[in-house]
Amino acid sequence: MRILVTGTAGFIGSALAERLLARGDEVYGIDNHNDYYDPTLKEARLARFAEHPNYTHLRADLADADAVNRAFGEFRPQRVVNLAAQAGVRYSLKNPQAYVQSNLVGFVNILEACRHGKVEHLVYASSSSVYGANRKMPFAIEDAVDHPVSLYAASKKANELMAHTYSHLYDLPTTGLRFFTVYGPWGRPDMSPMLFADRISRGKPIDVFNYGNHSRDFTYIDDIVEGVIRTLDHIALPDAAYDALQPSPGTSSAPYRVYNIGNDQPVQLLRFIELMEQNLGRTVEKRLLPMQPGDVPDTWADVSALRRDVGYSPNTPIEDGVARFVAWYREYFQRGE
Template identity: 70%
Template sequence: MKILVTGTAGFIGNALALRLLERGDEVVGVDNVNDYYDPTLKEDRLRRIQDYAGFTEERVSLEDREAMARVFRQHQPQRAVNLAAQAGVRYSLENPHAYVDTNLVGFTNVLEGCRHNGVEHLVFASSSSVYGANTEMPFSIHDNVDHPLSLYAASKKANELMAHTYSHLYGLPTTGLRFFTVYGPWGRPDMALFLFTKKILAGEPIEVFNYGNHRRDFTYIDDIVEGVIRTLDNPAEPNPEWSGADPDPGTSAAPYRVYNIGAHRPVELMRYIEVLEENLGREAGKNLLPLQPGDVPDTYADVADLKADVGYEPTTPVEEGVARFVEWYLGYYGETAGKVAQ
């Protein structure tokens, strides 16, 4: 297939594009390679896929309406995966307009491109952040998610609503995937594992929010990519039993679905740090701090629907995933491993 993937210089988008190319698909990669974090890392990710004959790079921004319309019109992808977004809960407190531009305006341009060019299926990134103030564990796609705690979370909830509207109005099959704390080699420098590793190697204390009482459903990148591909290969279909009298938030009478994609095994943050310390052979100094605004104490994914519908089965424990990350990190940064620029 010819598949348009946005965010191909990003962590998940790059890993997905590599897997699609390896199985013989054509990939049209969209990314503006912005400086939200180190563009050098993004360029190095792109180098992993640029030599594949099936890869075409389009260096444009999602919010550029004319450019996105041209990309869809010129390449005529059969399916699309939208992984480009302004990410990060904490950054949304500082720069809310970036989330409106990319996650709302940009996503509208993706939806319009799919609508006007006969795309068979759009898979898009949502987030576990949409559960917000929910405390019932594990988080279920059949739960109400109307109480987000950050603009980032609100923008992802908005994406789900926007996609559903296009599925209802235009019959465009759309599937939203609520990612749960993705980690692994080639990861994002603003994520905890990256930040912790850098500081521990530099002999600096790490900042541990909520006094270390977080639990996170840490999900290894390979498990995520496997779930995205399985979802992409199974276009959303209407739920014939859906009823407006008792509406199910996870399905619809339109060809729309939303799924959790996580490891289904929450890990205490302190255990996560302990595993990292073991792999680095160093103990971390810890500054214990209160819960940050916009953060939630725990995440835990109920992935039963994704398992039932596409056979998703995460297999990587944090002990194995963190070891692979540390091996990559030390190899990638070498002698400068403790001095990585933010």
């Protein structure tokens, strides 16, 4: 298939592009290579497949509608995976405008291009952050998500609403995936696994927020990519059982779906740090601090809908995932024991 993927210099996007190319798809990647974190890492991810004969790369911003439309016009994708976004909960408190441009303006440009390009299926990144102040565990797609606690979360909820509008008005099949704490090789430097690895490897204290009482549904990158591909291959259809008198947030009478994509095995943050220390061969001081604004205490994905519909089955234990991540970290940053 011809598949357009946005964010191909990013963590998930680069891993997805590699897998799609390996199975024989033609991939057109778009990424703006911004400096939210070290662009050198983005270039290194891209270098793994940039010379593949079935890969084409465009350095452009999704907020540039002309560039997006040109890419769609030239490549004529059959399916699209939109992973490009301004990420990060904490950064959204400092630079809200970046989230409006990337996550709202950029996303409507993708929706318009999919609509006019007669795309068969749009899969896009949402986030576990949409659950916001919810405390019922595990988080389920049937739960209302009307209480976001960061602009990042609000922008991802907005993406789901925007996608539904296009599914309803233009019969565009769309599927949103709420990612839960993705980790693994080539991960983002602003996320806790990389931050912890850096501090531990240098023997520096770690800041542990909410006094260590966080738990996260850490999900290994290979499991995420498998779920994205299975979803991409399973075009969203109208739900024949949808009841407008008792509407479910995860389905619709339009060709629209929303799924959680996580490990369904929450891990205490202190346990995750312990595994990092074991694999890096040293222990460090933990500075226990209050919870930060915009953060949530716990995440846990109910992935029953994704299991039912596409056979999604995450199978990477946290012990194995952390070991693989640390092995990559040491090799990439040349940090031995």
